[in-house]
Amino acid sequence: MELSTALKISGGAHGALVLLALVGGIFSGDFDEAMQVTEVSVISGAEFAALVEQSGSGTPSPGAEAESEPEPEPRPEPEPEPDPEPTPEPEPEPDSAPPEAAAPPAVPETAGEVLAPEPGDTPAPAPRVAPRPADRPERDVAVAPEMQEAAEPVPADETSPEPAERQEAEAPEAASTRIVTEATEEGGAEQIALAPAAAPRPRTRPDRPAPSPEPEPEQVARPEPEPEPEPEPEPEPESDPLSDAIAGAVADAVAGGGAAQGDPGPPMTAGERDALRLAVQECWVVDVGSEAANVTVTVGMRMSPDGTVIDGTLQMLEASGGSDAAIQSAFQSARRAILRCQRGGYDLPPEKYAQWEEIEMVFNPEEMRLR
Amino acid sequence: MFVLRFLVATLLSKLGLSGMAILGLVAIWAATPAPAQDGPLRIEITEGVVEPLPFAVPVFVAENAAAEQVARDITRVVAADLVSTGLFREIPAEAHIASVSSFDQSVAYSDWKAINAQALIVGAVSVGSDGRVETRFRLHDVFAGAELGQGLRLGGTTQAWRRIAHKVADQVYGRITGEGGYFDSRVVFVAEEGPKDARRKRLAIMDYDGENVQFLTDDATLVLAPRFSPTGDRVLYTSYETGFPQIYLLDVGTVQRQVLADEAGTMTFSPRFSPDGSRVVYSASRGGNTDLFARALGGGEATRLTSAPSIETAPSFSPDGSQIVFESDRSGTPQLYVMPSTGGEARRISFGPGRYGTPVWSPRGDLIAFTKQASGRFHIGVMRTDGSEERLLTASFLDEGPTWAPNGRVLMFTRQGAGAEARPEIYSVDVSGRNLKRVPTPGSASDPAWSPLLP
Numbered sequence: 001m002e003l004s005t006a007l008k009i010s011g012g013a014h015g016a017l018v019l020l021a022l023v024g025g026i027f028s029g030d031f032d033e034a035m036q037v038t039e040v041s042v043i044s045g046a047e048f049a050a051l052v053e054q055s056g057s058g059t060p061s062p063g064a065e066a067e068s069e070p071e072p073e074p075r076p077e078p079e080p081e082p083d084p085e086p087t088p089e090p091e092p093e094p095d096s097a098p099p100e101a102a103a104p105p106a107v108p109e110t111a112g113e114v115l116a117p118e119p120g121d122t123p124a125p126a127p128r129v130a131p132r133p134a135d136r137p138e139r140d141v142a143v144a145p146e147m148q149e150a151a152e153p154v155p156a157d158e159t160s161p162e163p164a165e166r167q168e169a170e171a172p173e174a175a176s177t178r179i180v181t182e183a184t185e186e187g188g189a190e191q192i193a194l195a196p197a198a199a200p201r202p203r204t205r206p207d208r209p210a211p212s213p214e215p216e217p218e219q220v221a222r223p224e225p226e227p228e229p230e231p232e233p234e235p236e237p238e239s240d241p242l243s244d245a246i247a248g249a250v251a252d253a254v255a256g257g258g259a260a261q262g263d264p265g266p267p268m269t270a271g272e273r274d275a276l277r278l279a280v281q282e283c284w285v286v287d288v289g290s291e292a293a294n295v296t297v298t299v300g301m302r303m304s305p306d307g308t309v310i311d312g313t314l315q316m317l318e319a320s321g322g323s324d325a326a327i328q329s330a331f332q333s334a335r336r337a338i339l340r341c342q343r344g345g346y347d348l349p350p351e352k353y354a355q356w357e358e359i360e361m362v363f364n365p366e367e368m369r370l371r
Numbered sequence: 372m373f374v375l376r377f378l379v380a381t382l383l384s385k386l387g388l389s390g391m392a393i394l395g396l397v398a399i400w401a402a403t404p405a406p407a408q409d410g411p412l413r414i415e416i417t418e419g420v421v422e423p424l425p426f427a428v429p430v431f432v433a434e435n436a437a438a439e440q441v442a443r444d445i446t447r448v449v450a451a452d453l454v455s456t457g458l459f460r461e462i463p464a465e466a467h468i469a470s471v472s473s474f475d476q477s478v479a480y481s482d483w484k485a486i487n488a489q490a491l492i493v494g495a496v497s498v499g500s501d502g503r504v505e506t507r508f509r510l511h512d513v514f515a516g517a518e519l520g521q522g523l524r525l526g527g528t529t530q531a532w533r534r535i536a537h538k539v540a541d542q543v544y545g546r547i548t549g550e551g552g553y554f555d556s557r558v559v560f561v562a563e564e565g566p567k568d569a570r571r572k573r574l575a576i577m578d579y580d581g582e583n584v585q586f587l588t589d590d591a592t593l594v595l596a597p598r599f600s601p602t603g604d605r606v607l608y609t610s611y612e613t614g615f616p617q618i619y620l621l622d623v624g625t626v627q628r629q630v631l632a633d634e635a636g637t638m639t640f641s642p643r644f645s646p647d648g649s650r651v652v653y654s655a656s657r658g659g660n661t662d663l664f665a666r667a668l669g670g671g672e673a674t675r676l677t678s679a680p681s682i683e684t685a686p687s688f689s690p691d692g693s694q695i696v697f698e699s700d701r702s703g704t705p706q707l708y709v710m711p712s713t714g715g716e717a718r719r720i721s722f723g724p725g726r727y728g729t730p731v732w733s734p735r736g737d738l739i740a741f742t743k744q745a746s747g748r749f750h751i752g753v754m755r756t757d758g759s760e761e762r763l764l765t766a767s768f769l770d771e772g773p774t775w776a777p778n779g780r781v782l783m784f785t786r787q788g789a790g791a792e793a794r795p796e797i798y799s800v801d802v803s804g805r806n807l808k809r810v811p812t813p814g815s816a817s818d819p820a821w822s823p824l825l826p
Binding site for chain 1: 549
């Protein structure tokens with residue numbers, strides 16, 4: 001009974017509370033007021049600065065600048081005045097001199113009134129600016145020859161080892177700008193090739209949370225640095241996280257073909273081949289007017305694992321389209337391109353060394369000749 | 372809850388089954404050999420860069436005190452020759468890391484590699500007590516870490532130091548480009564002085580770079596269109612010495628001249644040597660009609676090559692001497708034609724809009740250079756010997772009279788601007804259309820003709 005009484009009391013109290021909540025308008029007015037928010041539009045920093053300047057009462061810093069600017073303005077005025085002063089007779093001048101001399105002290109008094117409109121109208125800056133541009137052209141003219149000379153002599157002026165590095169750094173930049181369009185295209189190809197490798201991984205994540213979330217992140221972290229070796233260990237020992245193994249295997253399969261179980265390793269992707277091609281052609285100097293520009297030459301070489309050409313292995317395998325001298329010149333040009341651009345070694349995937357241990361490069365200048 | 376469990380179990384089982392199936396497929400795929408690349412990795416490169424090849428030429432080692440100045444001079448000329456081609460860029464000496472103090476010292480390739488010098492020229496100069504200058508040089512392919520070709524020794528008189536330098540540069544150019552050089556060559560041209568309406572002209576000869584100008588004739592008579600012999604020791608030109616144009620043959624060494632063909636009442640002009648130097652082909656105007664003739668230098672009668680009512684002129688032999696390209700207006704406007712060097716049927720090779728003239732067969736044999744007038748502008752252009760692949764290399768108010776460098780790589784021509792004050796000047800341009808520049812001459816100059824490479 002006591003229980004039922006308590007139940008009744010409790011039920012009644014709760015019922016009353018619910019009724020109060022529904023009828024009393026707890027959910028109505030307060031929220032509306034709280035949710036009433038003024039509309040806000042997103043503006044850039046520049047726009048904000050512009051608005052602040054227009055309002056005039058914005059941040060103190062621009063105001064201070066505006067005030068400080070007008071101050072120097074009166075100063076230049078007194079400067080020209082003193083010039084006339086020293087020049088001619090002292091007697092006739094006193095008449096005109098006093099007002100001029102009085103002007104400088106008056107500056108602070110009148111400045112407050114005069115300066116206010118000036119910053120807004122900005123007539124004062126104009127006369128200032130005018131004389132300055134006159135100086136600038138001279139500076140530009142003086143700078144131009146230095147810049148032209150600087151391209152080569154700059155290294156000369158400095159210590160010898162430094163210029164060398166800079167020239168090397170400059171040359172590829174110049175070359176790369178030319179190839180930018182192609183590079184971007186090729187870069188896009190690389191990204192496309194890499195995309196599938198990254199895309200499957202996200203799939204594993206939604207799957208994993210269901211069975212076991214903790215071990216997965218560790219596994220996920222491993223695959224990123226070493227995408228290829230993963231599939232080998234994972235599918236065999238760990239059969240539990242099926243989805244993970246599937247995703248890894250599929251990702252690698254999509255990205256580069258079969259798993260690296262055979263000796264030669266996975267084949268070079270189109271992106272990797274293009275990267276090598278771009279790296280070499282950046283240094284391939286073609287003299288389009290020469291007979292050598294008619295020669296297509298095939299060069300063979302053996303590579304060391306660090307991506308450099310093994311000394312003495314670079315040789316001409318085939319050539320067509322010109323005299324012996326032209327062929328020799330074409331071969332030398334190709335050889336210079338390969339050796340010059342390798343620098344510390346071409347950026348080739350080390351795990352695919354077996355694929356690029358031997359390389360044949362065909363240098364075909366036909367398209368360049370026809371331009 | 373039961374329903375939920377059932378659903379999850381079903382989902383997992385299905386996932387497991389499909390997962391196993393996929394794993395099996397992947398395993399089969401992995402087991403199959405990768406799409407094999409047969410043999411070595413093969414890359415085709417079709418895009419290079421067009422830029423000057425950087426080279427370094429430290430001042431040639433002076434092997435005795437008397438050689439110090441000439442060593443510096445020769446080094447400068449070698450560098451200037453190479454740079455003037457537009458194909459090479461000199462790395463200034465201030466940037467050099469390594470120094471060369473002895474001709475026989477081993478080359479620190481890494482130091483030259485570090486400043487990106489692709490070619491390195493090392494030389495030494497000595498001057499004997501008899502004033503004889505002896506120069507040795509070696510060319511190194513820096514990135515290959517090896518010498519390019521054999522070292523070479525050149526000798527000559529002190530006065531001939533420029534020629535020694537040009538020969539060194541020719542060797543370097545030839546070894547790197549695979550083509551003959553053209554620096555040790557000369558140009559005969561018409562030096563002009565005075566106002567446009569009373570211009571005095573005389574034949575002059577200079578090095579290809581405008582140095583060592585010498586005059587071959589005085590300015591008493593008007594001279595035109597000099598042409599070198601294949602050996603470079605004689606010059607054919609047209610002179611108004613007798614009042615109307617006649618062809619003269621001038622010995623460059625002795626400056627002795629003689630009339631090529633004394634044909635009374637006949638204007639002869641536009642001569643050119645055959646490649647073997649034994650014959651001369653030229654235009655002769657008789658009775659108002661101009662045709663092509665050939666004549667042996669040793670004497671004898673002239674052979675008529677064309678007989679048309681139109682004007683045939685500006686003949687030029689192919690390098691093998693079997694054909695002649697010339698200009699004719701038989702179709703109504705001046706165009707280019709090719710015919711056998713013994714005469715016969717001519718084949719028109721120029722078909723573009725405008726007028727074509729002054730064709731010159733390249734020493735290489737692959738191209739014909741010409742002057743073209745179209746749309747109020749003049750151009751120097753080149754085309755294949757069948758008329759295909761026409762390319763215009765220049766454009767200006769007046770460009771005319773191309774002449775080939777000995778290696779068929781560069782063209783010189785006359786350029787003149789508009790107006791009474793404009794003066795003719797000699798310009799050169801690479802056959803690719805690059806590297807257009809004025810050839811320095813002491814005054815106005817026109818009608819350049821390039822000699823063969825000097826012996």
